Amino acid sequence: MAQGADGDDGAFRILVERWEGVVFAFLVRMLGSREEAQDLTQETFVRMVGAAGRYRPTGQFRSWLLRIAGNLARSRLRRRRVIRWLSLDLAAVDPPAEQPGALADIEHREQCAAVRAAVGRLPDRQRQALVLRQYHDLSYDEIAQAMGTTTGSVQMLLHRAMNALRDDLVNGGGMS
Amino acid sequence: MTGNHHPKGHVLQAFADGALDAATAAQVAGHCAACDACRRELEQIGEVHAVLARDPGPARPRPAWPAVQARLQRERRPLGLTFAFGTALACAAGLALSILVGGGGVHHQVAGPVIENATEGGASLLDIFATAIPEES
Incomplete structure (x- = not known):
């Protein structure tokens, strides 16, 4: 980041290539749309470059970057709601990545679809906390940093998210 | 507990x-x-x-760097330079237009005579375009 802030675009390029997969996966799970996620992935990195001069390496870079992406995602979700109330069906918008031998595994695909839809129905902040924990393996402290909140709030958000998912997945047949 | x-x-x-x-x-x-x-x-x-x-997550995205770099280059372009370039372009366009309309005469300072002379001199915009674009046979 320091090299980038000094005008070295090569350093930014390395950062983008290193982190684009993480940012993109996070945004897909937040937004349920590959196109929007692609768009906001670019925006995240443009903002990262813009903020490079103000970056202080006191915390985790990953948390800092995902905070930018999270703010953009929540802003986009709020804007969506202003336009129309959209029930996120993540599975319908973005099918899961195919794995070797999984193409014919309809049950597996249906389970993935049910999981994505259930995650997509969570309130924004619960979904953000859950995605950061479950799919990006952030610690509670890192999640708190990425969301601009306290560790205690993260505990509550995750607890509520897990309860909601359990109810949703049991009712929807995603788990027995 | x-x-x-x-x-x-x-x-x-x-x-x-x-x-x-x-x-x-x-x-x-x-x-x-x-x-x-x-x-x-x-x-x-x-x-x-x-x-x-069980959810493996989304497939890899398109590489973001080319688009990010293009955005950065656009946003880094100095505003003063852009303004100066725009002003120069506008001046050049105005000059070119006055030459075309006025038949190249720099002595035409007033709008009325320019139009009159342009048609008289046979160098109006319509004339020029008519000669520049060959008619279809």
């Missing part, structure tokens, strides 16, 4: 995530060893995690 006091749900969740400090984690573990309800709660948390883990 000891005895009949069950840990709260968010504490069990943090325990399952390995996010508690060692002393609290030891207390929760001790309680769960003797409490069927809390053990069952922990199992259910584990089941939800297992279901969530």
Whole structure:
């Protein structure tokens, strides 16, 4: 980041290539749309470059970057709601990545679809906390940093998210 | 949390995530060893995690760097230079237009005579375009 802030675009390029997969996966799970996620992935990195001069390496870079992406995602979700109330069906918008031998595994695909839809129905902040924990393996402290909140709030958000998912997945047949 | 006091749900969740400090984690573990309800709660948390883990996530995105770099180059273009370039372009366009309309005569300063002379001199815009674009046979 320091090299980038000094005008070295090569350093930014390395950062983008290193982190684009993480940012993109996070945004897909937040937004349920590959196109929007692609768009906001670019925006995240443009903002990262813009903020490079103000970056202080006191915390985790990953948390800092995902905070930018999270703010953009929540802003986009709020804007969506202003336009129309959209029930996120993540599975319908973005099918899961195919794995070797999984193409014919309809049950597996249906389970993935049910999981994505259930995650997509969570309130924004619960979904953000859950995605950061479950799919990006952030610690509670890192999640708190990425969301601009306290560790205690993260505990509550995750607890509520897990309860909601359990109810949703049991009712929807995603788990027995 | 000891005895009949069950840990709260968010504490069990943090325990399952390995996010508690060692002393609290030891207390929760001790309680769960003797409490069927809390053990069952922990199992259910584990089941939800297992279901969530079945989703492999999205396929790789298109590389972001080319678009990011293009955006940065656009946004870094100095505003003063852009303004100066725009002004120069506008001046050049105005000059070119006056030459075309006025038939190249720099002595035409007033709008009325320019139009009149342009038609007289045969160098109006229409004339020029008419000669520049060959007619289809």
